[in-house]
Amino acid sequence: MTQPDVDYTQVWRDTIGTMDGDTSPRDRAYLAMVRLVGLIDSTALLAVPYEHTKETLETTLREPVRAALSSVLEHDVRLAITVDDQLRKQVEGEADQVPGQGDHGSGARPSNDEASATSDRPEAATEQTDGQPLDNGLGPDGGNTAARDGRPGTAPRPERSTPGGDMDPRLNPKYTFDTFVSGSSNRFAHAASLAVAESPARAYNPLFIYGESGLGKTHLLHAIGHYARNLYPGVRVRYVNSEEFTNDFINSIRDDKAGAFQRRYRNVDFLLIDDIQFLQGKEQTVEEFFHTFNTLHNSEKQVVITSDQPPKKLSGFAERMRSRFEWGLLTDVQPPDLETRIAILQKKAAQEGMTIPDDTLELIASKITTNIRELEGALIRVTAFASLSGQPVSVELASHVLKDIIPTGDGGTITIGTIQTEVADYFRISVEDLCGTSRSRALVNARQIAMYLSREVTDMSLPTIGKEFGGRDHTTVMHAERKIRQLIGERRALYDQITELTGLIRKASAR
């Protein structure tokens, strides 16, 4: 569990002090940029400003740091290291203000050359990552020890941004740790997720992440999956939304395939289960999940759970289940502050190869405050409008676009039913046709628009939306969302339809 009474800054200072005699000026420059951000049981969470700082800390400096920190804390720790954009800004701010300070030489950030040159300490490079035994049964071969060692020449460190060759179609390739912006609202959840991906079933089990819709819980689950798959080739990761878990369970009973169902969920190294609140009240499914959980936990397999509520508030789960959710680590995600929202927009824009002035990003980030999915939606609309109208993205243009999508006053709750009615009326079709099976072009188009809007303006999950549209699979909704996102910047008529429909839906919901 976390140790709130620990003065992390002081602990880190003492750690560096302990290492003083054994470190080069360059090592000290790296260490000065590191922050100790938390201690969870025996895992120390370290934040670093740059990817190459992380590399260095994970290779040459790992063992000396681990040993020094263990000695300061008077118990053995392992390290979980995350790259933190906010820290980078802070460090760069410091470097600007205090040029050439002390050991930092020409600035707080050692060059890339320096970073790679630090691998000239072979004794550290061949030691284990965390000094723990490695055989926790990961993967069919009992775990890829070479990969875990991070030994140069035996197995490369994972590419954090690029998922492995054998992509898991259930994991969204865009949801990685590299594309996740960490800030004060989610720093702990981010660090804990990384720790779990690196030390499955060791750091804490289960990891339970809760928070409101659109704050990055799914993103973190997928990131854990990608990261683990890269770090431990052959690792068996299963990501599932709890609605799919329910459907799968029901189908397995119907088809008399309980054995296959159990194998699917119990013969894994990571079970990543999203939106557990959807199991509430589904007694038999909860019972099945209880056994799945116990089997995995007993055999030291990692379970990560997300929910919109903390375990204590989850009704419809027996106490024995809720208390199990608290066995490991509970962490929440909060709505991001303005700085983090801007950083998220910057990252999304860079990812899509878009150049957007800072003042425009600030405007969008200041208008949409509580849900990151909506923040992304706003960015897409703004850039779509700019591209369609042949104008550069600017504050004026963004204000114009946002006016259409941000509700004024109390907008009321938007339901999928309202979206369906409005979309059906707009295209002069019936709701039955909208949700039916016809593949006629006009109906498919209207259906995809309605699904896209359901995703954008409600908090409903992909499986819920799929169910509301004639019992479709969540992948159909995902496809619709991606397709409309792509086309909205290419087709003016589509952009106008969606803008108009958003207004109509909001108006109908406010009535």
Ligand SMILES: Nc1ncnc2c1ncn2[C@@H]1O[C@H](COP(=O)(O)OP(=O)(O)OP(=O)(O)O)[C@@H](O)[C@H]1O
């Ligand atoms: N910190 C972040 N950095 C970058 N992108 C983020 C961050 N947090 C959320 N996002 C993005 O916001 C969108 C919504 O996030 P996500 O689906 O993970 O939310 P969620 O908490 O799982 O919501 P729900 O409970 O509705 O499923 C995703 O596209 C995700 O990539």
